[in-house]
Amino acid sequence: MLTNQEVAEGLLEKFGDQVFNFEEPYGLLTLSTTREEIIPVMEFLKDHKNYQVIFLTDITGIQYPDNAGQEFVVVYHMHSFVHNFRIRIKVAIPEADIHIPTATGLFASANWMERETYDFFGILFDGHPNLKRILNIEEMDYFPMRKEYPMEDATREDKIDALFGR
Amino acid sequence: MADIELLPHNVPSQSELPELVEELTTLNLGPTHPATHGIFQNILKMDGEKIVSGEQTIGYIHRAFEKIAERRPFYQITTLTDRMNYCSSPINNLGWHMTVEKLLGVEVPKRAQYIRVLMMELARITDHIICNSILGVDTGAFTGFLYVMQKREEVYEIYEEVCGARLTTNMGRLGGMERDLSNTAIRKIKEFIKSFPPVLRELEKLLNRNRIFMDRTINVGPISVDRALSYGFTGPNLRAAGLDYDVRVMNPYSSYEDFEFDVPVGQNGDTYDRYMVRNEEMWQSLRIVEQAINNLPEGPYYADAPEYYLPPKNEVYRNMEALIYHFKIVMGEIDAPAGEVYHAVEGGNGELGFYLISDGGRTPYRLHFRRPSFIYYQAYPEMCKGSSLSDAILTMSSLNVIAGELDA
Numbered sequence: 001m002l003t004n005q006e007v008a009e010g011l012l013e014k015f016g017d018q019v020f021n022f023e024e025p026y027g028l029l030t031l032s033t034t035r036e037e038i039i040p041v042m043e044f045l046k047d048h049k050n051y052q053v054i055f056l057t058d059i060t061g062i063q064y065p066d067n068a069g070q071e072f073v074v075v076y077h078m079h080s081f082v083h084n085f086r087i088r089i090k091v092a093i094p095e096a097d098i099h100i101p102t103a104t105g106l107f108a109s110a111n112w113m114e115r116e117t118y119d120f121f122g123i124l125f126d127g128h129p130n131l132k133r134i135l136n137i138e139e140m141d142y143f144p145m146r147k148e149y150p151m152e153d154a155t156r157e158d159k160i161d162a163l164f165g166r
Numbered sequence: 167m168a169d170i171e172l173l174p175h176n177v178p179s180q181s182e183l184p185e186l187v188e189e190l191t192t193l194n195l196g197p198t199h200p201a202t203h204g205i206f207q208n209i210l211k212m213d214g215e216k217i218v219s220g221e222q223t224i225g226y227i228h229r230a231f232e233k234i235a236e237r238r239p240f241y242q243i244t245t246l247t248d249r250m251n252y253c254s255s256p257i258n259n260l261g262w263h264m265t266v267e268k269l270l271g272v273e274v275p276k277r278a279q280y281i282r283v284l285m286m287e288l289a290r291i292t293d294h295i296i297c298n299s300i301l302g303v304d305t306g307a308f309t310g311f312l313y314v315m316q317k318r319e320e321v322y323e324i325y326e327e328v329c330g331a332r333l334t335t336n337m338g339r340l341g342g343m344e345r346d347l348s349n350t351a352i353r354k355i356k357e358f359i360k361s362f363p364p365v366l367r368e369l370e371k372l373l374n375r376n377r378i379f380m381d382r383t384i385n386v387g388p389i390s391v392d393r394a395l396s397y398g399f400t401g402p403n404l405r406a407a408g409l410d411y412d413v414r415v416m417n418p419y420s421s422y423e424d425f426e427f428d429v430p431v432g433q434n435g436d437t438y439d440r441y442m443v444r445n446e447e448m449w450q451s452l453r454i455v456e457q458a459i460n461n462l463p464e465g466p467y468y469a470d471a472p473e474y475y476l477p478p479k480n481e482v483y484r485n486m487e488a489l490i491y492h493f494k495i496v497m498g499e500i501d502a503p504a505g506e507v508y509h510a511v512e513g514g515n516g517e518l519g520f521y522l523i524s525d526g527g528r529t530p531y532r533l534h535f536r537r538p539s540f541i542y543y544q545a546y547p548e549m550c551k552g553s554s555l556s557d558a559i560l561t562m563s564s565l566n567v568i569a570g571e572l573d574a
Contacts, residue, residue, distance in 0.1 A: 109398030135225035
């Protein structure tokens, strides 16, 4: 069983300052990288015999509208069945240039996960074979999970953010 | 006899024939086809009876749960989760509670954990009952379905006894269960443990070595273990392909490490193996249920977390603090700590994950459900390519795609 420390050291040795923000929330190794390095990092983890992170658990997006220049974050969850550890990789991308390379070349399952992320956040996965909406109708002209589209009717005054602790 | 003049046959040579135009038929399988067991569509290109290619259209019952969840207090999200895989709602509910408990740092007492294991395994049995008996229906054996459905009814009665609901159970609370197992519930569970094996054996007798069933399912819709991994298969479908990945064993939660059970694996990843893996999993689930009910620890059935767990009703009427907590919890005025959690449970169809990001507010900042059906259903065209339509229906049936989980 590999410890998070060993995996983090291995990644730092290979990628240097291209991997950063190492954390361990609730025991799950979390790190950030750039969009140039995300595919090499995943490939390295997948193919290296010490890690064998052969399973892509999930891809999803998060939006932080107030984080200028890093409004969107794409989150990858991966799992090594051989050594039983999970790893979470984050890539922050700006809203003005909302592109990230696709992972479909490494994992077939990335296809729909990326389509879902595109559908909800408008994140464009470069090189994706079929990047179109999946759960929403194709005529939709906005990306519904973005924070600028509130759930409730905007004219209502009884559901203000302060009531929800923000 | 007059000579018969034989007329020369006027057979045109190959080059004189008009050129055959190959034309593919487009077939819409769904959205309301009875074989899809839910609302989703497959647009199949057929060459005669053979499937050349296929494309799925999903999202017919997309209800934007992830968006709705951003405006709901944590306990109200439970009702969203049981509408995902509605064949095994308790697993979804309890998985969600465990996720929030992980975020809040609430330690759940052993008794509650055992009750949860009990309910989750009963839910797994109902899930697999549906999948396997419907597979029988799709091959033409209707009797088994009606027979085992009676047993599912008994499990639903146990649900009713534990949480008051049957299908969309909303079971459990943050911090434990909403009530202790009643004597009636314990009696019903014990009765079920006794009465289920003969029924399951009967279903096995009907299908397992049935020549027709075997001919229809063996080597139908096979997937290799490499492709299954690449496609993100989990649960019985991955195990049927030959990899023994089970969240309950790899990352035990809710005291699964206390129980003894086997993880069945298949070999070819075809429809028959998927059927057999689910069949064996029902036996293993029954084993876990038996262990849980026999070794049920004494003690409280909820955590000592007054800020999160509703106080007893008689306290609320007499005690000021209890009233305040009751009000705060019901109004959703619980401030969760900031943090991000990924928690996975072994759902009926595989790894059901909850990725929760809290910014310290009363609702999640972002919540993402890793729905196993959604991820593995994308392999469907590859699995049924080149097979006949009737086989493709069996492949879909054995994958156990649940529309609610597919669309969320």
